[in-house]
Amino acid sequence: MAILVVGGTGFIGGHLSRELVNELNAKDKLVLYDLYPNVEAVRDIKDKVVIEKGDILDMRKLFEVFKKYDISRVVDLVVFMRGSESDLFKATMTNLIGFQNLFEVSRLFDIERLVWASSDAVYGTPLGNEGPVDEEYLQNPDTVYGMCKMYEEFFAERYFRNYGIRNIAIRPSMVFGPLRYYRPVYFNVDIFENPPKGLPVPIGEKELNKEIDWVYVKDVSRAFKLALENRTIDFRVYNLGGEMKSVKDILAIVKKHVPSTEIIATPEASGMPPKSFEINWSKIQKELGYVPKYGLEAGVKDYIDSLNALEGAKVHS
Ligand SMILES: NC(=O)c1ccc[n+]([C@@H]2O[C@H](COP(=O)([O-])OP(=O)(O)OC[C@H]3O[C@@H](n4cnc5c(N)ncnc54)[C@H](O)[C@@H]3O)[C@@H](O)[C@H]2O)c1
Numbered sequence: 001m002a003i004l005v006v007g008g009t010g011f012i013g014g015h016l017s018r019e020l021v022n023e024l025n026a027k028d029k030l031v032l033y034d035l036y037p038n039v040e041a042v043r044d045i046k047d048k049v050v051i052e053k054g055d056i057l058d059m060r061k062l063f064e065v066f067k068k069y070d071i072s073r074v075v076d077l078v079v080f081m082r083g084s085e086s087d088l089f090k091a092t093m094t095n096l097i098g099f100q101n102l103f104e105v106s107r108l109f110d111i112e113r114l115v116w117a118s119s120d121a122v123y124g125t126p127l128g129n130e131g132p133v134d135e136e137y138l139q140n141p142d143t144v145y146g147m148c149k150m151y152e153e154f155f156a157e158r159y160f161r162n163y164g165i166r167n168i169a170i171r172p173s174m175v176f177g178p179l180r181y182y183r184p185v186y187f188n189v190d191i192f193e194n195p196p197k198g199l200p201v202p203i204g205e206k207e208l209n210k211e212i213d214w215v216y217v218k219d220v221s222r223a224f225k226l227a228l229e230n231r232t233i234d235f236r237v238y239n240l241g242g243e244m245k246s247v248k249d250i251l252a253i254v255k256k257h258v259p260s261t262e263i264i265a266t267p268e269a270s271g272m273p274p275k276s277f278e279i280n281w282s283k284i285q286k287e288l289g290y291v292p293k294y295g296l297e298a299g300v301k302d303y304i305d306s307l308n309a310l311e312g313a314k315v316h317s
Contacts, residue, residue, distance in 0.1 A: 001028055002069040003228070006056055006102060007077035008032030008049075011180040012117065012172075014041030015221040016075065020228075021048045031069050033062075035078075038181050056098035062105045071109060073228055076102050076116035084144040095148035096155075103159045103167075114167040115227040118153055118237060120213070120279055121146030122171060132280035135171075135239055153237055160235035168227040170220075173241040173279050176299065177217025178306040187271040191247060192300065195254050195261040196307045204269035208248045212276040215242030216299030219292040226288045233287065241279030243296040247272065253300045 003020060007013050009032050021030050030049045032042065037051045050069070054061040056078045065071070080087075080094035099116075106114050124142035126133050141147045152169070159165040176188055187203070194201045223240050227233075255261040284290045294302055 001072045002031050003028070003073045003075070004031045004033055004065065004069070004071045005075045005077065006033045007079065008075070009034045009036075009038040009041045009051065010077055011041070011177075012175065012217060012220055012224070013075075013077045014038075014179050015177065015217050016077070016224050017042055017049055018045055019218075019221045019225045021045050029069055031065065031071070033065060041179050041181060056101055057093060059101050059105065062101060063108075066105055066109045072111055073113045074102065074106055074111055074115070075224060075228060076114065078102075079117070079145075081145045084148070088144065091144050091148060095145070096151060099152050100155065103156070103165060107159065107163050107165055112166065113228060113230070114165060115224055116152070116156070116167065116169055117224075118149045118169040118171040119146065120171050120173045120239065120241070120277075122150045122153065123277065126277050132241075132278040133239070134280035135237055135283055157235055164234075166234050168230065168233060168235070169237040170223055170227060170284070171237065171239050171279075172220050173213035173215050173239075174273070174276070175217050175220050176214055176303065177220075178303050178310070180217075190270075191250055192254060192303050193307060195258040196304055198260065200262040200264045201251065202264040202266050202270060203247060203251075204272070205265040205267065207269060207272040208251075208263075208265065209246050210272050210276065211244045211246050212273065213241045213244050213279050214250070214296055214299075215240060216292070216294045216296070216302070218302065219294050219299065222293060223284060223288070223290045226290055230288060236287065238284035238288070239279045239281045240284055240290075241281040242292065242299075244276075244278045245296060250296075250300070253297060254304065257301055257304045 033052045033054050035055045037053050084091035122139045124140040124146050127138050127140050139150050141150050156167050
């Protein structure tokens, strides 16, 4: 029996693999399937995992991998986001057809559990101002990415209803943390990683007070692990948020650990998301027993400590 993490050497995938690997039975395997395998993301556990290079669009390869390793549980973290507004064909192929491939192979192999990443992008601009957005809020995606996630959720529910594929979707808000090798769309790496490298943080002055719902990557990977281990839930979609904080507040926390943190306010925008909103994530707490281990303050500290521990990184004080 084995667990398959598709997109397993990406940002969340690397952290989740670390969470999972230490708890596997000796005879079980953790297989990371990725089109662009990034060994750096799993360097410390690379001898304990199997990496298979492959495309989620390659049904034959997926079949081979499911069969070869006797896959019983699956996590899907594949995404094509950056460029999805301009390359609609690739967005559809990767996010929708690829997703469907994985569900279909999972159905044919009668897997026990599938856990996959949706996103708070399904809310787009939330309709209504009644406070934190919970799972019942009407979805109003305003990006190709958000629309793909909305379709995926619909499709995943049908795969459960029609074929009994037991699957759980998690909608994280803005995830932050170390070992993000693919440059994200937004400015959510430099505000944490520039100060320890002794670099200033240039940030659009209008963005400093922007509030964003931040969730630490190690908390996110714990939530995915809990979902994967759950044996009772058939189909569910969960919000996964953290804390609403302005960019300025985040930089104040960073400064506690790196006193030399220097902010340069620039007239131009530096690339924060155009909007953000508070997420209600009580359902995942109640139903999966998710409790964040880090949260924001400890997450920022852990992030900076991890950077410091990485080769070549040095915290400037
Ligand atoms: N990071 C966030 O802030 C955030 C927030 C909400 C939701 N999510 C969702 O979580 C999931 C993981 O996000 P991430 O930040 O780890 O992304 P990531 O880009 O770091 O990881 C995605 C992985 O998928 C792989 N991949 C891409 N195309 C592939 C293909 N065709 N076949 C096989 N592998 C392919 C990439 O090589 C990469 O390793 C995504 O579904 C994303 O939409 C992320």
